[in-house]
Structure formats: C-alpha cells, structure tokens
Amino acid sequence: MLIIEGLTRRYGDRIAVDDVCLEVPRGSFVGVIGRSGAGKSTLLRMVNRLADPSAGRILWEGRDVTALQGRALRDWRARCAMVFQQFNLSGRLDVLTNVLVGRLNAVPAHRSLLRLWSAEDRAIALSALERFDIGELAAQRAEHLSGGQQQRVAIARALVQEPDIILADEPIASLDPRNTRVVMDALARINREFGITVLCNLHALDIARAYCDRLVGLSAGRLVFDGPPEALDAAAARELYGLEADEAVDHAPALPGPTPQVAPFALHA
Amino acid sequence: MNRSLSLRDAALADMAGIRARHPTVFLPLPASRLGALLLCAAALGLLVFGLWRLDFSPARLVDGFAQLFHFLxxxxxxxxxxxxxxxxxxxxxxxxxxxxxxxxxxxxxxxxxxxxxxxxxxxxxxxxxxxxxxxxxxxxxxxxxxxxxxxxxxxxxxxxxxxxxxxxxxxxxxxxxxxxxxxxxxxxxxxxxxxxxxxxxxxxxxxxxxxxxxxxxxxxxxxxxxxxxxxxxxxxxxxxxxxxxxxxxxxxxxxxxxxxxxxxxxxxxxxxxxxxxxxxxxxxxxxxx
Missing domain, CATH: 1.10.3720.10 (MetI-like)
Incomplete structure (x- = not known):
C-alpha cells in the first residue's frame, strides 16, 4: 500500500502540490487527472523522489521513503519505476541496452558499466520486449524507433526493474491515437498480469475513464476528486478542467452538448 | 499468460525459446564489441611504441622534477x-x-x-x-x-x-x-x-x-x-x-x-x-x- 500524507511542494511562492493525502492499495490502476499545471507531474515525481517534497510524507508498506538517501533511495527508485512523456531513452544506444538500464540496480556496477549483462538479465529484457511485440527491434538504435515503439521500450525498461509501482507521467501525450491505445494496453496488461500498481497522469478524460479503476483529480495542486470513473460526472469534470473541459473530454458521448462556460474567466482582452 | 508467473520466471522458463529467437544477443563477444576492443588495443600499442621511439624515460622525468622544485x-x-x-x-x-x-x-x-x-x-x-x-x-x-x-x-x-x-x-x-x-x-x-x-x-x-x-x-x-x-x-x-x-x-x-x-x-x-x-x-x- 502506498500512502501519501499531506504532501506539499513549493517552488518559491508558487505551490505546485498542496497538502495531498492519498491511499493507493496494491494492484490498483489509478489515473491522476487535471488540467496542465495542476501539479500531476510534481506529485508523481515526488513519489519517485525526482522532486523532493517541501512537507508531508510518502509511505510504502509502512516505511517512510521521503527521507531515503544513497543506496536506499536508489533501491526505492528501482521499486517504483517511472515512465515519461518524452520516453527518456538514450537515443544512440540500442533498444536492448536501454531496457537493461532497468536492471542496473540489480547488477554490480563493475559488470553493468562494462555492459557485461548476464544471460538471465538479457533473457528478462528480451522477454519484456517480446511481451510488447518489439522483440525484433532489440538491436536497433532507440532514436530510430517511432514514438509508440519508444514508449513501449520505456515500459519494458520499467518492467524489468521488477517494480511494485509504475509511475507513468503523461505517457501518451506525445503519441497518435493508435499508439495511445497500444501504450495504454501495455500498462493495463502489466497491471493485470503482474499485479503492479499503476499511477498514471492523464490529460484526456475519455482515456482515463476507459483504463483506470479509480480517478484522482488535482486542481491547482489540491486534491479535488477521488473516486471511481463513474462518479466523475459532467459537472465534476467541468470543475476540474474549467475552460479546458471540452478539450479534455474529447467529445465523449456521455456528456451533454457543448456549453462553453466562459463566466469565471476573462479571455485575453 | 499466467497471472502468478513473474517476469523473471516467465523469462527463465522460456530461456531456450528466447535464445533460439535472438541468437546474436547471447554471443559471448559480438562483432561490434570485438572491433572496439581491437581498436583500443591498437591505440594502446601505438602509444607504447611512440613512447619507446621518443626515448621516454621515467628516470629523466623524476630528475627533471627535482630541478622543477628547485626553481619553485x-x-x-x-x-x-x-x-x-x-x-x-x-x-x-x-x-x-x-x-x-x-x-x-x-x-x-x-x-x-x-x-x-x-x-x-x-x-x-x-x-x-x-x-x-x-x-x-x-x-x-x-x-x-x-x-x-x-x-x-x-x-x-x-x-x-x-x-x-x-x-x-x-x-x-x-x-x-x-x-x-x-x-x-x-x-x-x-x-x-x-x-x-x-x-x-x-x-x-x-x-x-x-x-x-x-x-x-x-x-x-x-x-x-x-x-x-x-x-x-x-x-x-x-x-x-x-x-x-x-x-x-x-x-x-x-x-x-x-x-x-x-x-x-x-x-x-x-x-x-x-x-x-x-x-x-x-x-x-x-x-x-
């Protein structure tokens, strides 16, 4: 179980994440939704400790991970794998080595730095790639792959960490609709087959509804919605997204006709 | 796929299959690596040869250092x-x-x-x-x-x-x-x-x-x-x-x-x-x- 208690992050005067409390049971698929700049990324990055909280705690299985340092911190990061919007692969390295980066924490440094991977690690990496139908790309340079293929490589890298949690930060924001499905299906499969908890930042509400079994809504850093996708009705969505509601919902048929709400905001004069 | 099977178990169970499908990955020394190693060895050899040819002498370097400290x-x-x-x-x-x-x-x-x-x-x-x-x-x-x-x-x-x-x-x-x-x-x-x-x-x-x-x-x-x-x-x-x-x-x-x-x-x-x-x-x- 992942427990987040009063998590806050300030950048100077600006509050990116404001006193967020959350409990995520093992094996759940949680979508973190909200408009751009609502603090979704900062929240996820704090769980992996790529960003440090200004206040609050993150507990995993009762253990505080907010104060971890050095080796213990790297062990924690290996257990909560991260998937990025821009894939964050090493473009000039081949696909297999990019995936094997996920094994770094389990391999002694003198072996990994010389790229002396064991046959077992290679097999794990290839097995992960084959799972996402990109086994035949193992020898290619990562930068020569399409966006959807690169994101699947990134998910394979996350998977070979044998993590407890996968944190996906807008994993589909740079992809076309077809690849969006492929990548979200990959995350759903990991969640189902290995029971890995998935925390996924999403901008598009229809995708979040289709894949997540629970939605968490952030607005200006505060947690304003927490419940199953069915509970998020049109009014709640509009509160969460404001002017962007129609764009985020993407013409979902469940919503009534477009009624742009301009009232609380003034457009550029 | 079996839900209880971890990625590692699944990979090890299918080891023979994976080896058969990706033989090049499991070569002990791939051609590209061999080339890089040979290149490094050649560069090292050239360096040693050059030092020998130009009368590189550690003894003279040590003597020179003493002189350097004197000037300092x-x-x-x-x-x-x-x-x-x-x-x-x-x-x-x-x-x-x-x-x-x-x-x-x-x-x-x-x-x-x-x-x-x-x-x-x-x-x-x-x-x-x-x-x-x-x-x-x-x-x-x-x-x-x-x-x-x-x-x-x-x-x-x-x-x-x-x-x-x-x-x-x-x-x-x-x-x-x-x-x-x-x-x-x-x-x-x-x-x-x-x-x-x-x-x-x-x-x-x-x-x-x-x-x-x-x-x-x-x-x-x-x-x-x-x-x-x-x-x-x-x-x-x-x-x-x-x-x-x-x-x-x-x-x-x-x-x-x-x-x-x-x-x-x-x-x-x-x-x-x-x-x-x-x-x-x-x-x-x-x-x-």
Missing amino acids: GLMIPPDPGTWSRTVLILKGLAETLAIALLGTLGAAILAFPLGFLAARNTSINRAVQFLSRRMLDGVRGIDALIWALIWVSVVGLGPFAGVLAILTSDIGTFGKLFSEAIEAADRKPVEGVTASGGGKLHGIRFGVLPAVLPVMAGHVLYMFESNTRSSTIIGIVGAGGIGLMLSEMIRTLEWNVVSFIVLLILVTVAVIDAMSGRLRAALAGARPA
Whole structure:
C-alpha cells in the first residue's frame, strides 16, 4: 500500500502540490487527472523522489521513503519505476541496452558499466520486449524507433526493474491515437498480469475513464476528486478542467452538448 | 499468460525459446564489441611504441622534477623588485590584453562573412565553399607564433605585429567554428522563411542568424580568453606585451619576478574566464526578440 500524507511542494511562492493525502492499495490502476499545471507531474515525481517534497510524507508498506538517501533511495527508485512523456531513452544506444538500464540496480556496477549483462538479465529484457511485440527491434538504435515503439521500450525498461509501482507521467501525450491505445494496453496488461500498481497522469478524460479503476483529480495542486470513473460526472469534470473541459473530454458521448462556460474567466482582452 | 508467473520466471522458463529467437544477443563477444576492443588495443600499442621511439624515460622525468622544485623554491616569494619595474610589468600586461582584444575582434569581424561562405548550407556554390574552406584550413595550419615572427619582419617589432599575428591565425579558427555552427543550425526556420517567399539572404538573416549569433559570441569570448594566454607567448618573439619582459627575466634568472608575472597572468586569465563565462550564459539565456 502506498500512502501519501499531506504532501506539499513549493517552488518559491508558487505551490505546485498542496497538502495531498492519498491511499493507493496494491494492484490498483489509478489515473491522476487535471488540467496542465495542476501539479500531476510534481506529485508523481515526488513519489519517485525526482522532486523532493517541501512537507508531508510518502509511505510504502509502512516505511517512510521521503527521507531515503544513497543506496536506499536508489533501491526505492528501482521499486517504483517511472515512465515519461518524452520516453527518456538514450537515443544512440540500442533498444536492448536501454531496457537493461532497468536492471542496473540489480547488477554490480563493475559488470553493468562494462555492459557485461548476464544471460538471465538479457533473457528478462528480451522477454519484456517480446511481451510488447518489439522483440525484433532489440538491436536497433532507440532514436530510430517511432514514438509508440519508444514508449513501449520505456515500459519494458520499467518492467524489468521488477517494480511494485509504475509511475507513468503523461505517457501518451506525445503519441497518435493508435499508439495511445497500444501504450495504454501495455500498462493495463502489466497491471493485470503482474499485479503492479499503476499511477498514471492523464490529460484526456475519455482515456482515463476507459483504463483506470479509480480517478484522482488535482486542481491547482489540491486534491479535488477521488473516486471511481463513474462518479466523475459532467459537472465534476467541468470543475476540474474549467475552460479546458471540452478539450479534455474529447467529445465523449456521455456528456451533454457543448456549453462553453466562459463566466469565471476573462479571455485575453 | 499466467497471472502468478513473474517476469523473471516467465523469462527463465522460456530461456531456450528466447535464445533460439535472438541468437546474436547471447554471443559471448559480438562483432561490434570485438572491433572496439581491437581498436583500443591498437591505440594502446601505438602509444607504447611512440613512447619507446621518443626515448621516454621515467628516470629523466623524476630528475627533471627535482630541478622543477628547485626553481619553485627560487620563485618564492613573488616580488617585482623595484616600483618602476612594477609599472613596466602592468603596462606590459595591459598591452597584452589590448593585443588579445583587438586581434580577437578583428578576426571575428573578418571571419564572419567567411564562415557563411564556408558553410555548406549558406555558401554561394560548391566551388566558393570549397575554396573558402581550404583557405581557412591553410591559415589555421600556421600557428600564431609563426605568424608573429612573419609579421614582426614585415611591420617591425611591437604590439602592432602582435595584433596582426592573433588576427591572422584566428581568422582560420573562427571561420571554421562559425561555419560549423551555421551547418549545425536547424533547417526548419529556413524552410519557414523560404515557404513565405523569402530569398536566400532572408533565410540566412531570419532563419540562421538568430540561432547562430549566441553561439558565435560564445566562441569569440572563449577565444579572447585563450588569446590572453597566447599573446603572452608571442610577446617573447618581440610582438609586444608582457611576454618580452617575461622571457627577459627567465634569461637573467630573476625567478622572483618571473613568479610575480606568472601569477599576474594567472589572475588576469581567471578574471576574464569568470567574466566571459557569465556573459556567455547571459547570451545563451536571454534572447532578444
């Protein structure tokens, strides 16, 4: 179980994440939704400790991970794998080595730095790639792959960490609709087959509804919605997204006709 | 797929299948790795051969070090001696700085158009590009010290020859650096300008120049810094600046003065380094509209 208690992050005067409390049971698929700049990324990055909280705690299985340092911190990061919007692969390295980066924490440094991977690690990496139908790309340079293929490589890298949690930060924001499905299906499969908890930042509400079994809504850093996708009705969505509601919902048929709400905001004069 | 099976178990269970499908991954030494290893071995062999051929002797190095420490002892404390000599040293340093500044600026101004002519994407045609590139290579092939000797015999002793020496040798360097920056510039802005009906010069002015100008300014600042050092050396052959004084003091074994001058140069270079570092960061960050 992942427990987040009063998590806050300030950048100077600006509050990116404001006193967020959350409990995520093992094996759940949680979508973190909200408009751009609502603090979704900062929240996820704090769980992996790529960003440090200004206040609050993150507990995993009762253990505080907010104060971890050095080796213990790297062990924690290996257990909560991260998937990025821009894939964050090493473009000039081949696909297999990019995936094997996920094994770094389990391999002694003198072996990994010389790229002396064991046959077992290679097999794990290839097995992960084959799972996402990109086994035949193992020898290619990562930068020569399409966006959807690169994101699947990134998910394979996350998977070979044998993590407890996968944190996906807008994993589909740079992809076309077809690849969006492929990548979200990959995350759903990991969640189902290995029971890995998935925390996924999403901008598009229809995708979040289709894949997540629970939605968490952030607005200006505060947690304003927490419940199953069915509970998020049109009014709640509009509160969460404001002017962007129609764009985020993407013409979902469940919503009534477009009624742009301009009232609380003034457009550029 | 079985839910209870972990990724590791699944991979190990299918080990034979994975090996069969990806035989190259499990080779003990792939061809690319073997090539890299051979290359490293060859480079190491060349290094050892070169050291042996040039009579590299650790014993002589150790003996030399003892001599070095002896000189270092003589250099303490750094002391310019008389007051009038201090003024002379400071004047020489100022002259060195002036040579570096004028030489660098002059070279940058002259190399600016040459850089565009020598870049593949902005040159007039292949012949012009080839000729300007070869010319820059030729100029760059001769070191500033040689240029100093040449210019001293042409215009006589003094800082004027120094400025000309720095200027000529740096035209080559700047031309090369500028043209490489221009070739590395993104093509998309140029395409945007061309698609809007702009000519080749418009493409350079609005597509290339905004991207490469900060890079060029960075090169100029770095070269000014590096030229402050090299204009010390060209002073030794009579092209003005503090180098002449320095070589004089080494010849007459006035080691306290030598260390004073060297420290002064170090401080000057460090100050210029710090200033140009800030300037370069500012140039790269804040881009005017």
